[in-house]
Amino acid sequence: MKIVLVTGIYPPEIGGPATYVRFLAQEFTKSGHVVEVVTYAHKLNIENEKWNIHVIPFGLPILRWFAYARKLKQVANDADIVYAFSSVSCGIPLILAKLKMPKKVLRLGGDFFWERYTDRGGRKSLREWYEQRSWELSVGSWILNHVDHIVFSTRFQEEIYEKAYNQLPGHSVIENALTLSGSIQHHRKPHTPFRLLFMGRFVKFKNVESLIAAMVHIHDATLTIVGEGPLDDRLRSLTENLHLTGRIRFVGPVNGKDKEDIFAKHDLLVLPSLTEISPNTALEAKAAGLPVLLTHQHGLGDLSSGMIDSTLYNISDIVDGIAKARTMYVANYSTLASRPWSQVASETVNLFATLLRL
Structure with missing residues (x-):
């Protein structure tokens, strides 16, 4: 399976999508899949990765969207799956690319329009903001209905979207990984201060x-x-x-x-x-x-x-x-259940296989 991971950020940048994309790329590659990563970056010096990384320079939004779309046409035209990690910075270029062959999947672990609202000084929670029925919902609906499937990271966000949007593509939940550290301190004593x-x-x-x-x-x-x-x-x-x-x-x-x-x-x-x-x-x-x-x-x-x-x-x-x-200071997490990246990758590949059979 050829899988193209489409992201706005990639390590060493910090953020959920950067972490998620790199670990998925590792797991997919280990399983024998062909992986390509497309990302925005000012400059990216990554060595020893076993997959190709294609970098789109930051610039004015419209210009970089078209540059990203051109790269997607080059890289993803023969892909089986394009897996995007942002509704706007990646989703709009994906629409502009007009790819016919690959199934297009969008993963949502955040919300672009709500985050922009908070950047402007808004203080409503995600749920409260969606209840006020902003005009941005029409733009969001247009983007969402250009993909074949949406993967939510939580049932929490999935429920909000089900109430906010009258029509959603097929969707499911794949939760984040939880990898246990080898140096868990089961009984911490608080510092002073x-x-x-x-x-x-x-x-x-x-x-x-x-x-x-x-x-x-x-x-x-x-x-x-x-x-x-x-x-x-x-x-x-x-x-x-x-x-x-x-x-x-x-x-x-x-x-x-x-x-x-x-x-x-x-x-x-x-x-x-x-x-x-x-x-x-x-x-x-x-x-x-x-x-x-x-x-x-x-x-x-x-x-x-x-x-x-x-x-x-x-x-x-x-x-x-x-x-x-x-x-309530308690720091005993010895009974934690691990959710390794291999499990997240396996669930994701199973979803992709199901979509390709449709």
């Missing part, structure tokens, strides 16, 4: 500004903020203006052993997002034995067992949530 951690993209819906402001009211704790994104300068300026530079530090994106080390050195991961559909970071922290405080607006379902979910909308919510998490 208490060490809080945020890890993720610096974008509006992650609600990091409220987390930073909450630190003014949490005097016996430090906060490490790991990641990067368009709000980087804004978050650093806020930290300085609130005189918190002595208790808040910023760290660039980490992967592999460096990420495990970060988890091991902290007491609580805090994800105060307006909505988290399927946060890989929460699963990775849980797998490493690090307690997780997560917004109650999430779609992890049973995978969130052992995490603490709470309303984390504003500063006082976050202060109260962290206090609650500290009183």
Whole structure:
């Protein structure tokens, strides 16, 4: 089977799609499938990959969409499956490419239009935003109905879409992987001062500004903020203006052993997002034995067992949530059920095979 993975980001960039695409490419290749990856990037220096990576430079949206579409015509015209990981940045080029042979599958682990709404200052959760019936739904419907199948990462998002869109293509849920660390700390003793951690993209819906402001009211704790994104300068300026530079530090994106080390050195991961559909970071922290405080607006379902979910909308919510998490401090994840990438890949290939028989 020839599978073309179509993504907006790829390692070393951080984010769910980057992680997902690389691990799927590994598993598909090990199983004997031919894999090609198409991604946007300013510059990508990747060596020793066993699959081809085709890079589309960033530029004005319309121009890069057409450049991406031209590359898809070259790479995917004879493919069996094109698996896209973004509804707009990848979905629109996929429509423009007008590929006839491959089955077109779209995986949704986020929501482009809702994220743009939060970038403009909106504060509604994903579910609340869809209930208000925005005009963007018509654009979303147009994109979704150009693919053969939609893969959701959670039943949570699938239910929201089923209510919001009158007609959806065939769809199913394939949950994210959960790989257990070899160095789980089953019985952690909290540090003094208490060490809080945020890890993720610096974008509006992650609600990091409220987390930073909450630190003014949490005097016996430090906060490490790991990641990067368009709000980087804004978050650093806020930290300085609130005189918190002595208790808040910023760290660039980490992967592999460096990420495990970060988890091991902290007491609580805090994800105060307006909505988290399927946060890989929460699963990775849980797998490493690090307690997780997560917004109650999430779609992890049973995978969130052992995490603490709470309303984390504003500063006082976050202060109260962290206090609650500290009183419930438990870090024994020894009974976790692993969900390896090989299982995710197997479920995905089975879906592809079913689609090709239709």
